Amino acid sequence: MLLVDDDPITLRLLAGMMQSFGYLSESVSGGQAALDRINDTSSAPIDVVILDLVMPDVDGMMVLDELKKMPAPPAVIVQTAQGGIDTAISAMRAGAFDFLVKPAAPERLRVSITNALKLSALQGEVQRLRHRREETVSFDDMIASAPAMMRTMELGQRAARSAISVLIEGEAGTGKEWFAHAIHGESNRRARPFVSVDCGAVPADDIEVLLFGRPATATMPALRGRIHEAQSGTLLLRQIADLPASVQARLAAVLEEGTLPLLAGERVTRADFRLIATTDRRLVDRVAEGVFREDLFYRLNVFPIWLPPLRDRVEDLLPLAAAFLARFAAEEGRPRLKGLAPEAEALLTAFHWPDNIRQLENAVYRAVILCEGEFLRPWDFPQIQTALDAGAIPELVKAWQNEGAAAARTRASSTGHVARAHHRDRETPDRPFASADKISPPLYGLLHLLDRDGEMRALDALEEAAVRFAVEHYGGRMSEVARRLHIGRSTLYRKLKDYGIETAAVDAA
Ligand SMILES: Nc1ncnc2c1ncn2[C@@H]1O[C@H](COP(=O)(O)OP(=O)(O)OP(=O)(O)O)[C@@H](O)[C@H]1O
The missing domain is CATH 3.40.50.2300 (Response regulator)
Structure with missing residues (x-):
């Protein structure tokens, strides 16, 4: 702000x-x-x-x-x-x-x-x-302000200014395709075709024809290859490590000779496309294993760019989640959905996202569908919670969860509601960083005692949050709210007024 x-x-x-x-x-x-x-x-x-x-x-x-x-x-x-x-x-x-x-x-x-x-x-x-639809994606369209992305974005912008071949490596779902679009969208080929081929998704027998085309035969007409379609534009080869050996050889030859594969009756044409290849497997390892041609590797690896995994760009996580939430809320007709509750933000931040941005996008989509309130809460991300429970959490968070679960069990067993309390606790890993401030986590955990700078929040801010939560928790039943907070109804109404809390009290009479 x-x-x-x-x-x-x-x-x-x-x-x-x-x-x-x-x-x-x-x-x-x-x-x-x-x-x-x-x-x-x-x-x-x-x-x-x-x-x-x-x-x-x-x-x-x-x-x-x-x-x-x-x-x-x-x-x-x-x-x-x-x-x-x-x-x-x-x-x-x-x-x-x-x-x-x-x-x-x-x-x-x-x-x-x-x-x-x-x-x-x-x-x-x-x-x-x-921009994606119009093929005019630029680096400004990427949500990427994490320091780990700054150098990468700079490299991408430099690559965009020339026609150099680019190899984008990074874990699955880190945004390699999106990055390739941005290179094309910021290059002087932006008005020319952008042709994408997923080498991992096309059967090995078909990929050669798809890429290089084929001359007419007695029974079949000639077919132009994707490589011809990309002429004067950009050719993106996704999952390049999956390219079969025979096709690798042909691609290496095209790049070596610098001419397009001949279809019958055509003149030799100089190949003029920018090649961008992506892979989520280290290509150099594939070369060492003998399954990827070394000469092709060197032709592709002219300008390598490594996209860091999402866990190394935590600064981007919440802005990405907010953008996805806004999109899915609009697409799914959920105008009341306002954002992520702080506990959900903490949950997402604690997770390690092995499938990166794509996984975050899917998790937010699912949460938007599940959510019944105005803010996405931890229990709208059940799979992420399960994964965290399975031991994929940082030690700090794990220590807190154990502490929180033990506290929940103790409290619950003393009231005889073990199952319910434990369930609640699992549903609400509310303050994953709480062990850092040595405050034992509350069962429902919606009240943050510290602000984002790690400083104590003012007492009236805490009181306001508690009153707000109580009103929401008891569905606006003011006598219940007042009884639970151990204050009179007139005091409650004064506090509501002081804090500007608007309610549709259901038992205000
Ligand atoms: N910086 C970003 N800002 C907004 N959305 C992004 C960004 N990066 C990636 N995405 C979105 O994340 C999803 C995954 O991105 P993309 O398909 O580019 O990943 P990838 O690394 O190419 O995946 P794979 O390794 O499976 O080919 C896409 O839906 C894309 O729109």
């Missing part, structure tokens, strides 16, 4: 709210400083700006005008002391996502931020998919 206001007190208030909501925020005191920060590509990208309209020098409207010129500007929530309808209309016309009158109620601001984040994730995803 970027907080922009010339009033230091407002900035402090907003920063406090952001901390209690669990968002990372930065504050600047003027419009120009805000634009400088948003344009600063060396720092983490800004998702949402909370912008004051009335500021000296560069004011909020000028900031909005500048942001409109950017290809992918952050969502802007405008905040101003002027509540006039004209101001609101001008700000929305200038591209603001929402408009709040100062001082905005925390709950109203939180809803606005949640919606803004959802929208920006969806917009990004829509743009990425459109």
Whole structure:
């Protein structure tokens, strides 16, 4: 979040709210400083700006005008002391996502931020998919801001500027095909064909004809190969390690001679395609094993790029999950779905994702289908939980789970509800990093005592979270909420008002 206001007190208030909501925020005191920060590509990208309209020098409207010129500007929530309808209309016309009158109620601001984040994730995803369809994917369409990806992206951009052959290696589902699209989309061949062949998916007997075509015979017409179709564009050979030996030899010959395979009656044509090959097996090992031709390996390995696995780019995990969630929520008609609950984020972060981004995409899809509330919770990711239970978790998390399960069993056996409590505990590995702060995990674990910087959250923020949870947990039955919290109903209603918690109380009468 970027907080922009010339009033230091407002900035402090907003920063406090952001901390209690669990968002990372930065504050600047003027419009120009805000634009400088948003344009600063060396720092983490800004998702949402909370912008004051009335500021000296560069004011909020000028900031909005500048942001409109950017290809992918952050969502802007405008905040101003002027509540006039004209101001609101001008700000929305200038591209603001929402408009709040100062001082905005925390709950109203939180809803606005949640919606803004959802929208920006969806917009990004829509743009990425459109680019994919139009074959104009660029590196900007890749969700990749992890340090481990920076060098890789730079290599990809360099490769895009020439016609050099590229070998992309990396575990399954790391985004190799997507990366190849980006190289093509940023090259000067972007308007030319992009032809993709999955060497692992085509039967060995057919791949030669598919790739190189065949002249007409007495019974069959001539067939152009994929290699001919890629002329002047890009040829992507996926799973190149699966190419049968005879086809490897032919491909090596085409690359050596630099001419397209002749179909009957054609003139010799110089081969003019950029070759990109991908593999999830180390090609050099395949050469050592004697199953991949060394000469072809050297022809392919001119510009090798290694895509790191998702577990080595944890910074990208939650943005990827948010983008997938936005897409699937839209596709599946779940407009109420707002995002990932912090416990679900912790669960995803603790997992090691052996099948990488594709696995994350599938897990989020499944969770969107399973989810019945507004936020994806740990129990919407049953397979990930099972995998974690199976021992694929970091030692830190494992230690906490054992501790949590033991605590749950002790507590449950003392109340005679062993099965239910254990089940709950398995369903809610709520604070996987809790052992780091030496706090024994609560059974339901929805209350985070520490903020993202590892500092204690303010008491009123904790109280607010507890009240919110209680209202949700008891389905808005206020007498039950008050009874469980050991407070009077009037105290409860005062707290609801103080914290701006809107409820449709079912027993308010
Ligand atoms: N940086 C990214 N941003 C958004 N989506 C991505 C990104 N990288 C990969 N994906 C998505 O993840 C899925 C897997 O990507 P992709 O098919 O490119 O992986 P791969 O490494 O080629 O897989 P395989 O090894 O099985 O061929 C795809 O649906 C793709 O859209």
